[in-house]
Every structure is written in structure tokens, then in C-alpha cells.
Amino acid sequence: MKVLFNNSRAVLICILLILASFSSIAKSVTQAQAKAATEEAHNLWQQSIAAGHEWSTIKPLVVQSKKNLTAKLYFSALSLAEQAISQSKQALIQAEHEKINWLNNLPK
Amino acid sequence: MQRSILITAMALLFSCIVNATPEQDKKLFQKFYTDRFSDIPISEFSNGVYALDQDARDQWEATLDFPPYEYALEEGEELFDTPFRNGKNYASCFENGGINIRQNYPTFNRQRNTLITLELAINECRAENGENFLAYGKGEIAKISAYMASTSEGSIINIVTPTKGNGLADYKKGKQYFYTKRGQLNFSCANCHLQNAGRKVRSETLSTALGHPTHFPVYRMKWGGFGTLQRRIASCDAQVRAQPLLGQSETYKALEYFLTYMSNGLPINGPASRK
Numbered sequence: 001m002k003v004l005f006n007n008s009r010a011v012l013i014c015i016l017l018i019l020a021s022f023s024s025i026a027k028s029v030t031q032a033q034a035k036a037a038t039e040e041a042h043n044l045w046q047q048s049i050a051a052g053h054e055w056s057t058i059k060p061l062v063v064q065s066k067k068n069l070t071a072k073l074y075f076s077a078l079s080l081a082e083q084a085i086s087q088s089k090q091a092l093i094q095a096e097h098e099k100i101n102w103l104n105n106l107p108k
Numbered sequence: 109m110q111r112s113i114l115i116t117a118m119a120l121l122f123s124c125i126v127n128a129t130p131e132q133d134k135k136l137f138q139k140f141y142t143d144r145f146s147d148i149p150i151s152e153f154s155n156g157v158y159a160l161d162q163d164a165r166d167q168w169e170a171t172l173d174f175p176p177y178e179y180a181l182e183e184g185e186e187l188f189d190t191p192f193r194n195g196k197n198y199a200s201c202f203e204n205g206g207i208n209i210r211q212n213y214p215t216f217n218r219q220r221n222t223l224i225t226l227e228l229a230i231n232e233c234r235a236e237n238g239e240n241f242l243a244y245g246k247g248e249i250a251k252i253s254a255y256m257a258s259t260s261e262g263s264i265i266n267i268v269t270p271t272k273g274n275g276l277a278d279y280k281k282g283k284q285y286f287y288t289k290r291g292q293l294n295f296s297c298a299n300c301h302l303q304n305a306g307r308k309v310r311s312e313t314l315s316t317a318l319g320h321p322t323h324f325p326v327y328r329m330k331w332g333g334f335g336t337l338q339r340r341i342a343s344c345d346a347q348v349r350a351q352p353l354l355g356q357s358e359t360y361k362a363l364e365y366f367l368t369y370m371s372n373g374l375p376i377n378g379p380a381s382r383k
Contacts (some may be wrong), residue, residue, distance in 0.1 A: 056349050
């Protein structure tokens with residue numbers, strides 16, 4: 001019984017420690033990480049424009065993420081950049097797919 | 109063996125679809141609508157959504173005695189007639205003095221190897237006469253264009269068939285844009301205005317793309333003024349969360365060219381009013 005009690009307490013402490021470390025990871029986004037993500041977001045956004053498939057939702061994310069980087073709000077800069085990256089990647093997939101797929105829309 | 113036959117057949121089919129001539133495209137395009145809406149005379153598609161939705165049509169017709177654009181149209185005529193500072197005027201730039209020519213635009217200019225829309229021609233006329241460019245899409249340029257359209261009432265759209273010398277590449281670019289899904293919502297123009305024409309999206313009935321260019325510029329209540337075809341296209345792009353292109357960009361010109369060629373044979377009935 002005592003062993004069990006000790007064990008579950010240990011488990012609980014472990015869980016708390018893990019959770020605590022998560023939140024400290026979240027807080028400790030560095031300037032370098034945020035900057036790298038913002039740059040990647042910018043590049044992928046430009047690629048989606050070059051592919052002729054820019055989504056109107058991407059630019060505001062990129063712009064805001066750059067602003068937050070300058071304002072040293074690294075966590076939100078990173079999170080916005082990640083959204084922009086994910087959307088740009090989807091836009092590029094759309095561009096690739098539509099190279100052929102548009103023909104399926106022709107009247108038959 | 110069988111597989112290679114299949115692949116050859118598919119490649120052949122693919123190249124047939126891609127390389128259909130503009131004439132063939134137009135036939136299939138118009139047939140699609142006349143088959144689906146077999147009780148609607150083809151010239152009715154010039155009335156957009158009001159050809160398909162009787163309730164909307166009743167409301168719209170009630171406004172036609174005093175169309176909301178009357179004043180703006182008069183302004184367009186005055187602007188058109190006002191001489192430039194050098195004493196010349198718009199009429200001097202266009203064949204037939206700019207009267208009854210809407211149906212021939214966009215036109216492919218072989219010497220310059222580029223598409224000329226009516227609005228572009230209006231601005232080039234200004235530049236030739238030492239005046240500044242007007243902003244595309246709305247305001248003065250749309251009023252002038254609306255007046256010019258009104259002088260073409262009933263004339264049949266007559267875009268020269270795109271051939272190698274007549275901007276075939278631009279035509280194909282416009283065609284591809286029309287059928288390509290775009291934006292975060294992943295819709296093509298065709299998804300709404302071809303496959304789903306006549307159906308409702310939210311509370312609005314979707315018009316047929318056949319007839320889209322006949323009645324522009326349109327006076328839209330939402331805008332409180334005239335807007336050009338490219339302005340309307342930009343707002344549809346924005347609706348599907350695609351980044352709209354600039355007015356008179358090569359791609360929008362190409363799209364306008366494709367759309368207008370698809371409506372060859374329909375009468376001009378612009379300007380018109382819409383919600």
C-alpha cells in the first residue's frame with residue numbers, strides 16, 4: 001500500500017514536472033527561433049505568390065509575425081509564422097495539384 | 109501491351125482537352141448552359157442572376173424605371189465629352205468616335221503583342237493626350253466605361269477568335285484561371301458559376317458565367333457606385349480567400365478576354381444594377 005502510494009505520488013510529481021517543463025519551453029522561444037520561423041514564413045509566402053496561388057489569409061499573418069518579432073514578442077511571432085508556413089505549404093500543394101486538376105472542371 | 113495502349117489513349121485524350129480550339133471551347137461552354145437551362149433563351153443570360161431567380165428578378169425590375177445608376181451614367185457622358193487640356197477628347201482615340209464599340213473589347217493588339225481592355229484603352233487615350241492615368245476599377249473610369257457601354261446597347265459581342273497571332277496564349281491563360289481552384293476555400297470560378305450556376309450559396313443564387321461580361325460596368329448597391337468587371341472578379345477572388353490581382357494585370361486581362369470570348373454572340377446590355 002505504502003509502495004503504491006509512493007509510486008503514484010512519484011507519477012504525479014513526474015507529470016507535474018513534465019507539464020511545468022512544457023510551459024517553460026513555451027516561454028523560452030528564443031529570438032533566433034522566432035526570426036528563423038518568420039523568415040521561412042516570408043519565403044514560403046513569396047513562393048506561393050510566384051506559383052500564382054497566394055491566399056489572402058497569409059500576408060496578414062506574415063506581417064503581424066514580423067511586427068511581433070520586432071516587438072520582442074517571440075512566442076506569438078513564432079506561432080503566427082507557423083500558421084503562415086502551414087498555409088503557404090497548403091497553397092503550394094494546391095498550386096501543384098491544380099497544374100493538372102483544373103482540366104477536370106471543364107464542361108463535359 | 110494493354111497498358112501502353114491505355115496510356116497512349118489517356119495522353120491523347122489529355123492533349124485533346126488541353127488543345128481544344130477556342131471555337132470548340134465556346135461551343136461546349138455555351139451548350140453546357142443552354143442544355144442545363146433549356147427553357148431560358150440564350151440572350152437572357154445577359155441578365156445574370158435575374159435570368160434564373162424570379163424573386164430576385166421581380167425586385168430588380170421594380171427598380172428599372174429609375175435605375176440607381178442614372179446620375180452616374182450622365183456623369184460618364186459628360187466626362188467622355190469633356191475635352192482634355194490639349195483640346196482633343198476621348199472620341200479622338202477610338203474608332204467611330206468611341207460610340208458602339210464596347211462589344212469589340214478586349215481586343216488583342218498584334219503590333220504591341222498585348223491585350224487591350226476598354227478601360228486600358230481609356231487610360232492610354234488619356235496618357236497620349238498628356239492626362240494622368242485614372243485608378244482602375246471604380247470612379248471616373250467606370251463612369252466613362254459605363255457611358256461607352258450604353259452606346260453599344262443591343263450590339264452583339266464580337267471578340268475576334270483567338271489564334272496564334274490573336275493572343276491564343278493569353279486566351280489559354282484566362283481559361284486556366286477560370287477553371288483553377290484557388291484561395292483557402294479552394295474554389296474555381298467554374299465551381300460556382302458553371303457547375304453550381306442556379307444553385308444558392310448562402311442566400312444568393314449563383315449566376316451563369318455565360319453573360320457575365322455583357323452588362324459591365326455594374327452599379328452595385330454594396331459599392332454605391334459603378335465597378336468594372338475586373339473589380340467584380342477581384343471581389344469573387346477575395347470571397348474564396350484568394351489574394352485578388354491588380355486591375356489590368358496580365359492575368360485579369362486574360363481572364364476578361366476568355367470570359368468575353370465565351371459570351372460571343374450575346375447582346376451588350378450594360379451598364380446594369382446589382383445588389
